[in-house]
Structure formats: C-alpha cells, structure tokens
Amino acid sequence: MEKSNQQLINETDAEIDQRRIQKLITHIFQSEGLPTETIINIIFTDNATIRELNKKFLDRDRPTDVLSFNVHTEYLPSELPILGDVYISAEKAKEQADSFGVIFQNELERLVVHGILHLIGYEHDDSEQQVRMEALTEQYLAFSEVEK
Numbered sequence: 001m002e003k004s005n006q007q008l009i010n011e012t013d014a015e016i017d018q019r020r021i022q023k024l025i026t027h028i029f030q031s032e033g034l035p036t037e038t039i040i041n042i043i044f045t046d047n048a049t050i051r052e053l054n055k056k057f058l059d060r061d062r063p064t065d066v067l068s069f070n071v072h073t074e075y076l077p078s079e080l081p082i083l084g085d086v087y088i089s090a091e092k093a094k095e096q097a098d099s100f101g102v103i104f105q106n107e108l109e110r111l112v113v114h115g116i117l118h119l120i121g122y123e124h125d126d127s128e129q130q131v132r133m134e135a136l137t138e139q140y141l142a143f144s145e146v147e148k
Contacts, residue, residue, distance in 0.1 A: 005039040005081075012044055014090040017105055021112055027143050028116050038081040039071075040119070042088065042112060050089040065092040066111040068118040086115030106141070113140045 006025050008018045021042065029036055047063035054060045054067060070084040088111045097107035117133055124130040 005037050007039075007041045008044070009041065010044045010090075011049070012046055012090040014044060014094070014104070016044060016090075016108060020105070021109060024109055024112060024140065024143065025116065028113065028140055031140070032120055034083070034120070035081045038083050040083045040116070041085045042115070043085060044088050044090045044108070047089050047091040050087055050092070053087055063089055063092055065089055065096060066115045068115045070119055083116075084119045086112065086119065088112065088115065110137060110141060113137045 006022050008016075008021060010016055010018075025040065025042070026036055028034075029038055050065075050067060051061070051063040054062060054064050057067070057069070065088065067087045068084060069087075071082045088108065090108070093107045093111055094104055097104045100107065114133075114137060117136060122129070122133050122136065124133045
C-alpha cells in the first residue's frame with residue numbers, strides 16, 4: 001500500500017466514513033497528477049470554529065461550509081509535496097444535506113472535493129470557471145459513489 005499523508009481530523013461527534021474520503025482524496029490526487037504522498041489536512045469542525053476562521057482570514061463574520069488554506073512552500077524543501085488544509089463545518093454540511101435532500105456523507109464528500117479543487121488552483125469567479133469546477137466535482141463524486 002502506498003504511503004498516505006492525508007490527515008483527517010474530526011473535531012465533532014459526527015459519524016464520518018473516513019475510509020471513503022481517503023479513497024476519494026487519493027483518486028483526486030491521481031487524476032490531477034499530484035503525488036499520492038502529497039500532504040493534506042481535512043479538518044471537520046463546527047460552525048463556531050469555521051465562523052472564526054472565516055472572519056479572521058476573509059473578513060466574513062458568518063459560518064460557511066468549507067474553507068481552503070494553501071501552505072506557502074517557498075521556505076520548505078521542494079521535494080516536500082504539501083497542498084494545504086481544508087476546514088469543513090460538519091454542522092453546515094448537515095444543514096445543507098437536509099436542505100438538498102442528500103445523505104450527510106455525500107455532502108461532506110462534495111465539500112472535500114470543493115476544498116481540494118480550490119487548493120489545486122481551481123476557482124469559480126466567473127461562469128466558465130464555475131461550470132468547470134462543478135463538472136470536476138460531479139466527476140469525482142461519481143467515483144466516490146462507485147467506490148462505496
């Protein structure tokens with residue numbers, strides 16, 4: 001088995017299928033041409049914590065579903081493949097799952113994909129970028145459904 005540097009941290013009491021999420025991350029890395037040993041942290045947290053991060057770093061005083069933070073690697077060894085951190089509010093994911101009529105785990109996976117795509121460099125600032133990011137998200141979520 002290949003070495004994995006995917007750290008999943010669940011700061012909540014939510015039940016999360018971390019094995020599925022790790023397989024999804026590995027698939028995204030392979031599809032995007034990233035080394036499978038790329039370092040990434042996925043942190044599942046609550047609305048209060050993500051609101052605090054959103055206010056501190058984006059000056060938005062409200063909870064959000066997902067935040068991505070790239071690691072600045074200019075002072076790190078070039079052979080160290082670090083992508084960054086993705087914070088996901090499990091509370092917000094549950095609210096959205098209920099609102100969208102989807103399973104909580106599926107909503108978490110959608111947010112994981114969204115956060116990773118931002119770390120890789122995808123944005124959704126205009127309609128063309130939005131369409132591309134949504135298509136990639138659906139492509140990766142389809143893999144996750146097959147891998148259940």
